[in-house]
Amino acid sequence: MKGAVISTAAVLSGFSALSDYALDTRCPFVKYRKTAPFCGRRVTITAFDGIKLSGCYIGGDSPARIVIAFHGWRSAPARDFAAQRDLLERQNCGVLYVDMRAQGKSGGKYMGFGLLERFDCVSWVNFIREKTSLPLYLIGVSMGGSTVIFASELLKKGAVNGIIADCAFTSADEIWRHRVGASGIAGDIISKVSVKLAQSRAGFNARSRKTTDALKRATVPFLFFHGENDDFVPTGMGYENYMACASPARLVTVKGARHAASCKTDPGLYGRELARFFDDNDKGKN
Numbered sequence: 637m638k639g640a641v642i643s644t645a646a647v648l649s650g651f652s653a654l655s656d657y658a659l660d661t662r663c664p665f666v667k668y669r670k671t672a673p674f675c676g677r678r679v680t681i682t683a684f685d686g687i688k689l690s691g692c693y694i695g696g697d698s699p700a701r702i703v704i705a706f707h708g709w710r711s712a713p714a715r716d717f718a719a720q721r722d723l724l725e726r727q728n729c730g731v732l733y734v735d736m737r738a739q740g741k742s743g744g745k746y747m748g749f750g751l752l753e754r755f756d757c758v759s760w761v762n763f764i765r766e767k768t769s770l771p772l773y774l775i776g777v778s779m780g781g782s783t784v785i786f787a788s789e790l791l792k793k794g795a796v797n798g799i800i801a802d803c804a805f806t807s808a809d810e811i812w813r814h815r816v817g818a819s820g821i822a823g824d825i826i827s828k829v830s831v832k833l834a835q836s837r838a839g840f841n842a843r844s845r846k847t848t849d850a851l852k853r854a855t856v857p858f859l860f861f862h863g864e865n866d867d868f869v870p871t872g873m874g875y876e877n878y879m880a881c882a883s884p885a886r887l888v889t890v891k892g893a894r895h896a897a898s899c900k901t902d903p904g905l906y907g908r909e910l911a912r913f914f915d916d917n918d919k920g921k922n
Contacts, residue, residue, distance in 0.1 A: 704760050809831060
């Protein structure tokens with residue numbers, strides 16, 4: 637009996653540690669990978685729950701359009717948009733690179749796997765829309781990609797001209813299951829405990845929404861990217877998102893590209909697709 641008690645305690649402790657790793661970028665037993673930030677004009681707003689959100693704006697005096705960029709899980713703008721930055725600058729985009737909540741210079745303790753960040757995304761869109769009527773786009777990589785998809789159904793009609801989702805997962809629960817590699821009864825148990833911990837600690841229900849739910853109601857044009865060799869967020873999730881999208885959409889899969897590396901792997905293709913997307917939607921044709 638004593639051994640069983642110890643084993644149960646060890647399992648619960650393991651789940652707690654795993655939850656910290658998934659949700660808290662500042663948990664003590666994980667060294668956070670730091671990246672030198674982009675240099676630009678620092679911008680801050682207040683989120684729906686009162687935390688300070690920070691971003692860095694980079695752009696010329698007369699950009700053709702504005703892009704708001706959302707990075708991924710345990711990452712940073714300078715890491716996830718290192719390849720895209722030059723492409724966006726060459727296409728005369730002013731870009732607001734957001735530090736996602738609980739990461740970088742933004743406040744908050746826990747990440748929300750897109751389910752909390754979607755409200756932050758709306759706040760950033762409203763902030764930009766108060767300042768300009770230029771064409772406005774959202775781009776997100778990995779968790780940032782899921783964030784912009786989740787946010788799409790919350791945005792006012794005409795708020796953005798288009799959304800670019802790069803290697804987005806379909807839901808917090810499904811990406812957790814995939815990353816842990818557990819299926820069947822074991823997967824169900826892990827999922828159930830993980831969902832409860834996320835709810836109690838970070839205040840979101842990992843099963844409450846899937847990106848495909850939002851995409852079935854989409855009215856804004858979408859451009860999806862996904863690496864064909866992505867084993868972190870499986871390429872199949874990219875196809876699921878594309879197939880669910882009710883609005884005009886295009887899926888670009890990149891040969892040989894691993895997770896969040898489509899632009900780095902084939903910058904020519906990536907740049908052409910971005911230019912085409914901007915040309916098609918700058919004037920709100922769709």
